[in-house]
Amino acid sequence: MPDCILTMKTRTQAESARRIAGEMRIPASVVSVDPSITRYGCAFGLRFPCAASDRLTSVLRRKNLSFGEVIGANR
Numbered sequence: 001m002p003d004c005i006l007t008m009k010t011r012t013q014a015e016s017a018r019r020i021a022g023e024m025r026i027p028a029s030v031v032s033v034d035p036s037i038t039r040y041g042c043a044f045g046l047r048f049p050c051a052a053s054d055r056l057t058s059v060l061r062r063k064n065l066s067f068g069e070v071i072g073a074n075r
Contacts, residue, residue: 004053005045006060007033007068014044016065017056024059026052037071045071 008014014030021028028048035043046067048056053070060067 002050003047004050004070004072005047006070007045011044014046017046
């Protein structure tokens with residue numbers, strides 16, 4: 001199962017997203033992201049299974065946790 005990375009501007013946001021993913025039983029980890037590969041210069045990300053992308057981003061939006069793009073998802 002391929003992994004996706006959800007980009008975020010701060011490590012704090014990424015850690016909050018990791019906690020939320022854990023509550024949803026989605027395995028996730030915080031990773032550093034090269035700012036040159038994202039449109040918004042984000043420096044952190046949340047690595048998680050791409051199959052959970054829609055479910056996770058939906059919950060993060062409801063909880064008002066801002067994020068950038070999903071890298072690796074076939075969208």
